[in-house]
Amino acid sequence: MYVPSSQAVHPYCNTTTSATAAAAVRLSGTSRIALKEGTFDRRRLNNMNAGGSDSDGREFKNSDEMWREEVGDQSKKSEWYNKGVSYWQGVEATVDGVLGGYGHVNDADIKASEAFLNSLLAERFPDAGRARHLVALDCGSGIGRVTKNLLIRFFNEVDLLEPVSHFLEAAQVNLAPENLMVSDEYKAANFYCLTLQDFTPEAQRYDCIWIQWCIGHLADDDLVSFFKRAKGGLKPGGFFVLKENIARAGFVLDKEDKSITRSDSYFKELFNQSGLHIWKMKDQNGFPDELFAVKMYALAAEMPRRVNRSRTRRSINKPGLIK
Numbered sequence: 001m002y003v004p005s006s007q008a009v010h011p012y013c014n015t016t017t018s019a020t021a022a023a024a025v026r027l028s029g030t031s032r033i034a035l036k037e038g039t040f041d042r043r044r045l046n047n048m049n050a051g052g053s054d055s056d057g058r059e060f061k062n063s064d065e066m067w068r069e070e071v072g073d074q075s076k077k078s079e080w081y082n083k084g085v086s087y088w089q090g091v092e093a094t095v096d097g098v099l100g101g102y103g104h105v106n107d108a109d110i111k112a113s114e115a116f117l118n119s120l121l122a123e124r125f126p127d128a129g130r131a132r133h134l135v136a137l138d139c140g141s142g143i144g145r146v147t148k149n150l151l152i153r154f155f156n157e158v159d160l161l162e163p164v165s166h167f168l169e170a171a172q173v174n175l176a177p178e179n180l181m182v183s184d185e186y187k188a189a190n191f192y193c194l195t196l197q198d199f200t201p202e203a204q205r206y207d208c209i210w211i212q213w214c215i216g217h218l219a220d221d222d223l224v225s226f227f228k229r230a231k232g233g234l235k236p237g238g239f240f241v242l243k244e245n246i247a248r249a250g251f252v253l254d255k256e257d258k259s260i261t262r263s264d265s266y267f268k269e270l271f272n273q274s275g276l277h278i279w280k281m282k283d284q285n286g287f288p289d290e291l292f293a294v295k296m297y298a299l300a301a302e303m304p305r306r307v308n309r310s311r312t313r314r315s316i317n318k319p320g321l322i323k
């Protein structure tokens with residue numbers, strides 16, 4: 001992650017000039033919780049064919065040009081994924097580690113996610129209440145931060161998927177029953193040491209597949225095929241939540257951890273290719289200004305029908321029949 005200091009400023013910071021950019025320092029950490037990009041380049045169209053830049057300040061005409069260079073053949077693609085995982089293998093298994101030194105945003109993150117999830121569950125399963133046995137999958141789960149602070153309180157079973165073994169081992173400890181403050185109706189069930197691009201879920205197991213701060217590691221084609229496969233892992237009525245950093249336009253490639261930050265319209269094009277609809281969206285508030293914007297998307301294979309629990313004006317005006 002790039003961290004601005006009084007002497008050196010991140011090349012993507014709003015305030016950066018090219019002179020200060022040259023003096024930027026790179027400190028260890030992660031860019032998945034990353035500092036935002038610099039001055040908006042109006043030449044960039046607002047979609048996935050728009051230009052982008054990398055963490056060294058290099059500009060790309062479009063994402064195809066970048067992907068050709070980064071994952072253009074099978075050996076480059078393997079290198080991309082290996083470097084991504086290697087990066088995380090060198091990070092300590094703590095909240096601060098998985099949040100790139102921004103451990104203090106954990107509370108604001110969980111609070112906003114909880115409000116979003118509550119609204120989704122209320123709308124999606126209004127009458128099921130606690131009677132429904134809910135199951136979630138936490139993708140790129142790291143040390144189980146999202147499961148421990150959020151998912152385990154809502155879902156009877158949570159599975160975790162994470163390719164970095166020391167993170168997954170920490171998650172197993174963090175989520176051991178004796179370390180949880182929930183009743184024994186709620187538990188972490190399965191721990192999969194796998195990448196998203198290599199994972200196919202069990203058919204119709206999940207009510208919710210939660211994907212936070214990890215999809216940037218996937219190339220576009222793998223992202224789309226992941227979502228297409230993962231749709232088969234949803235129960236009827238199930239949904240995805242994607243919570244991610246958002247670039248203002250185009251994309252920003254992080255060369256250190258091999259990930260990209262996509263714009264909102266870039267994501268929308270990929271959702272479309274995956275056959276997914278945006279059912280609800282919400283912006284994350286309360287994060288430090290120097291971070292990328294963060295959005296939460298609730299995605300479903302079919303557009304969920306709105307549940308209207310109040311009687312319509314027509315039905316209110318129509319007297320009931322006693323037969």
Ligand SMILES: C[S@@+](CC[C@H](N)C(=O)[O-])C[C@H]1O[C@@H](n2cnc3c(N)ncnc32)[C@H](O)[C@@H]1O
Pocket residue numbers: 030032033081084085088098099139140141142143144145146161162163164167194195196197212213214217218
């Ligand atoms: C910024 S951390 C976020 C962890 C967790 N989602 C959270 O919010 O606390 C990014 C995570 O993505 C994982 N990751 C990296 N490449 C991945 C891949 N190809 N598939 C799935 N997860 C990946 C990393 O190992 C790391 O745990």
